[in-house]
Amino acid sequence: MKALPVVLPDNVHVFERGWLSSNNVLMLGRHEATLVDSGYLIHAPQTLDLVRHALKGRRLDRIVNTHLHSDHCGGNATLQAHYGSETLVPVSELDNVRHWDEDKLSFKATGQQCQRFSADGVLTPGDKLTMADMEWQVMGAPGHDAHSLLLYCPQEAILISADALWQNGFGVIFPELDGESGFIEERATLDLIASLDVRVVIPGHGAVFTDVAAALKRARTRLDFLSGNPVRNAEYAVKVLLKFLLLERQRMALADVPALFASLPIIQAASRRYLDKTPEETAEWTIKQLVRACSARVESGYLLNDG
Incomplete structure (x- = not known):
């Protein structure tokens, strides 16, 4: 049986990117345009072209980062230079960005690139954010990254899951590598997603999908495998x-x-x-x-x- 097409509102555009970049989500409201996550540094010119084409002459007012791994924020500086976009980052990362603390940001530790960018404000779990003329809830999603966030729109039952949930798994549980807790947090994040009314998931990598229950089952099986032997x-x-x-x-x-x-x-x-x-x-x-x-x-x- 052929899978039914995923239906998103006309003003929500998903740029499904290949590695090394994360997916980008362009939200076009009547009065503002927001991009969620901006891809990797070496793909920044392509990201700018994709955004510029979709904006059709409009300005990119805001960039929102679900977390600050290089593949999610590497286009920030290029977009800021072109549009002067306001940029919001997870609250627990604000000082690290403002001081560009390379020992606390992940780029130095992984050998990956990210051009320095500025942060104008924060996203805190519990916040509400208007994007594409819809209200989105900001939720903490530690596990893959201690600072990571989910963005959830109850009105349309859409979840931007970043690297907390993909169609077939989730991102590396990086905190565990440094001896910090991550498996327990990832499990709690999966439980949180399961508690939401979600019709469509926009993951950090891979295709948009609707079979949330099946994805959660695969993710939990994967988590059991990894946590059973770190x-x-x-x-x-x-x-x-x-x-x-x-x-x-x-x-x-x-x-x-x-x-x-x-x-x-x-x-x-x-x-x-x-x-x-x-x-x-x-x-x-x-x-x-x-x-x-x-x-x-x-x-x-x-x-x-x-x-």
Whole structure:
């Protein structure tokens, strides 16, 4: 049976992006236009083109970030420079942005890029936000990221879930890599989503979907698997992080990967706490895993993106 098309209001536009960028959601109200999440830095020109085309001469008044991983806020600076857009970030990240604290923001820890941007205001769980002439509730969604938020519109039963829920899973539970709690929080976030009347989910990555119950079931099964042995979460994380960097660069000298891993705090923490390896040993293991999965290949001393 052919799946029914997902129906969104005419003034809600979803730009489904490929890796490395998150999806972007453009909300066109009568008096304001808002973009939820802005993709990765190297895709910023494409993000600007997508937004400019959809705005048809209008101004982008506001940027809203569900969380501040590089693939969700990497286009902020470009859009701010072009439109002067007001930008709202999770309340617990405001000082980190204003001081550009690279030890607290995630970019340095993961080796990913993000051009410095400004924050004009905050989103706090419990807030109500008007986007596309509809009221959206701001809800805390820790798990994947301690600061992450959900945006929920009861009027249309639409949920912007960011990386808390995808059609087939959720994002890496990063707090656990640093020895912080994340599995319990992710489970509570899934329970929160299950308690809402949701007709349509706009995830941070992948297609918009409507079968929320099935997605929640898959996510809970995945969470049980990862939390049952946290080493699995760490192994998944280092593979994701290397694949991300490889997607960005397309080729990396094999000899450079061990030093790269040794320089990244999040890899250092995962290697020490869960993998019982040095970062250099973790690099060797991760390369082998990507090659085995046909996600990368080795040629003439280089690791090349594949798959």
